[in-house]
Amino acid sequence: MMVFRMNDWKTMARAIGIDAPEEQLDRTVGPLTGLETVFRQAVAALEPGVEPAVIFDPEPGESSR
Amino acid sequence: MIGQMAKSLRTGEATCTQLTATALERLAANEPRLNAFICVLDEPARRRAAQLDSELASGLDRGPLHGIPIAIKDLIHLRGERTTAGSRLFDDFRASESAEVVDRLESAGAVIIGKTGLHEIAYGITSNNPHFGAVRNPRDTTRIPGGSSGGSGAAVAAGIVPVALGTDTGGSIRIPASFCGCVGLKPTYGRVSKRGVLPLGFSLDHIGPLSATVDDAAITLNAIAGHDSLDPTTSRRPVEDYRPGDSASLQGVRIGRPTTFYMERVAPGVRARIDAAFEAAAQSGAQIIPIETTEVEEWNAVARVVLLAEAAAALGPYLQYREGFGPDVLALLDQGRLVPATMYIQAQQLRTQLVDRARTLWRHVDCLFTPTTPTIAPEIGAVEIDVGGVNEDVRLATTRLVRGINLLGLPAISLPCGDAGGLPAGLQIIGPPFSEKRLLEVASALERAIVA
Numbered sequence: 001m002m003v004f005r006m007n008d009w010k011t012m013a014r015a016i017g018i019d020a021p022e023e024q025l026d027r028t029v030g031p032l033t034g035l036e037t038v039f040r041q042a043v044a045a046l047e048p049g050v051e052p053a054v055i056f057d058p059e060p061g062e063s064s065r
Numbered sequence: 066m067i068g069q070m071a072k073s074l075r076t077g078e079a080t081c082t083q084l085t086a087t088a089l090e091r092l093a094a095n096e097p098r099l100n101a102f103i104c105v106l107d108e109p110a111r112r113r114a115a116q117l118d119s120e121l122a123s124g125l126d127r128g129p130l131h132g133i134p135i136a137i138k139d140l141i142h143l144r145g146e147r148t149t150a151g152s153r154l155f156d157d158f159r160a161s162e163s164a165e166v167v168d169r170l171e172s173a174g175a176v177i178i179g180k181t182g183l184h185e186i187a188y189g190i191t192s193n194n195p196h197f198g199a200v201r202n203p204r205d206t207t208r209i210p211g212g213s214s215g216g217s218g219a220a221v222a223a224g225i226v227p228v229a230l231g232t233d234t235g236g237s238i239r240i241p242a243s244f245c246g247c248v249g250l251k252p253t254y255g256r257v258s259k260r261g262v263l264p265l266g267f268s269l270d271h272i273g274p275l276s277a278t279v280d281d282a283a284i285t286l287n288a289i290a291g292h293d294s295l296d297p298t299t300s301r302r303p304v305e306d307y308r309p310g311d312s313a314s315l316q317g318v319r320i321g322r323p324t325t326f327y328m329e330r331v332a333p334g335v336r337a338r339i340d341a342a343f344e345a346a347a348q349s350g351a352q353i354i355p356i357e358t359t360e361v362e363e364w365n366a367v368a369r370v371v372l373l374a375e376a377a378a379a380l381g382p383y384l385q386y387r388e389g390f391g392p393d394v395l396a397l398l399d400q401g402r403l404v405p406a407t408m409y410i411q412a413q414q415l416r417t418q419l420v421d422r423a424r425t426l427w428r429h430v431d432c433l434f435t436p437t438t439p440t441i442a443p444e445i446g447a448v449e450i451d452v453g454g455v456n457e458d459v460r461l462a463t464t465r466l467v468r469g470i471n472l473l474g475l476p477a478i479s480l481p482c483g484d485a486g487g488l489p490a491g492l493q494i495i496g497p498p499f500s501e502k503r504l505l506e507v508a509s510a511l512e513r514a515i516v517a
Binding site: 009012013016018020024027028029031032035038039042043046047050051052053054 | 268362363366367369370392396399400402403408410411412413414415416417418420461
């Protein structure tokens with residue numbers, strides 16, 4: 001399973017055009033670092049081939065859900 | 066409460082017009098002190114109540130909600146009225162159609178007296194709204210009511226209405242229920258239609274009642290539950306009569322007592338109320354079973370990734386008006402823009418695995434008891450809160466025990482379980498998918514046991 005690491009959230013933020021002062025940017029990206037740590041560990045144990053929980057319905061309105 | 070009001074209408078002790086007038090008087094007496102309402106529907110509500118009086122007089126009885134004044138969160142469409150979502154971005158938006166839940170409640174005879182305040186776009190837990198001002202907790206107006214359905218919690222706790230609809234994407238019904246001291250029910254994902262409610266997290270959003278009593282929540286669920294052919298996320302499972310009745314009992318119910326996560330980092334006063342709830346349940350014949358819930362931290366992390374991405378997608382078209390958002394919501398939306406598509410898909414893959422593994426819980430227990438929130442209501446403006454001697458971010462601490470349940474789509478109720486330090490504590494009762502009837506029976510029996 002490929003695990004994506006996005007260590008430099010601040011550079012990414014600037015790259016997508018989030019134009020905020022340094023302090024505000026720190027507040028924005030700060031929580032992502034902690035979140036990424038827990039998430040990355042979970043993804044490392046993800047079994048390949050698991051279907052995502054959001055399922056495409058080719059026949060909307062006929063679902064037997 | 067609804068049961069008593071309904072009885073008074075049928076014995077002639079009260080009229081729909083009087084019940085609505087009383088609700089509007091209580092609203093006026095509490096506003097703007099609580100700031101619980103964004104919109105008051107004075108004239109339309111009085112007109113509707115008069116119609117419902119005529120119906121009752123002519124023998125048309127729509128059931129227990131006939132003539133009962135209620136409120137709805139201002140994220141839910143009501144035909145011809147504004148839906149602000151607690152944002153100035155939607156100032157000029159008026160819904161051309163009511164939400165499905167509103168149509169169902171009106172068909173059941175409910176009278177909508179107003180639309181309640183909320184955290185900006187329902188994305189937060191304080192209801193300290195930068196555009197409409199802070200909603201205040203009726204039990205202590207220096208404290209938050211919780212959120213995002215803070216106005217609904219405040220309106221019920223202040224006795225203005227017996228029921229107000231809320232929405233719950235990461236705890237937004239259960240948190241204000243816990244902080245304000247009322248009942249909050251988040252049904253199973255798919256049990257209640259979301260059509261006509263502004264989305265925040267498409268696969269995490271739920272609609273449900275905040276109410277004065279468990280029976281009030283059940284009466285409301287009876288009206289709003291069921292398949293909606295125009296909402297593909299709704300279930301075709303048959304609905305039940307969710308009212309628990311007087312014979313609801315805890316005898317033989319297997320209640321899981323988490324030994325990990327849920328009882329860690331909880332304020333001592335709240336923990337004492339939860340321990341007392343377990344004791345009351347055991348004395349009423351329930352079997353208390355210690356159980357390990359080892360993956361809650363993963364549930365929360367995956368739920369946060371899903372919500373960050375879905376909310377950024379839902380609100381993306383409005384991000385060109387950055388000045389239109391408050392700083393906390395803007396930071397969350399910007400975080401969501403940084404979540405790559407791969408991360409979102411992996412989160413939904415993890416969700417499949419986590420939902421599958423969580424099923425094993427229900428082999429051993431019928432429901433779980435946990436605290437709803439680890440603390441009582443924080444002060445308005447607090448950024449951090451002391452949780453048993455450790456300072457935590459208010460938002461992360463407050464959502465820690467509720468967020469994962471949205472990822473799993475499970476039904477959960479927050480039930481008042483007494484005061485801790487003079488303010489309410491909430492007990493969260495979680496069950497397997499579509500176990501609302503059992504959960505409401507357990508909550509009703511416990512409600513009686515705690516009051517006794």
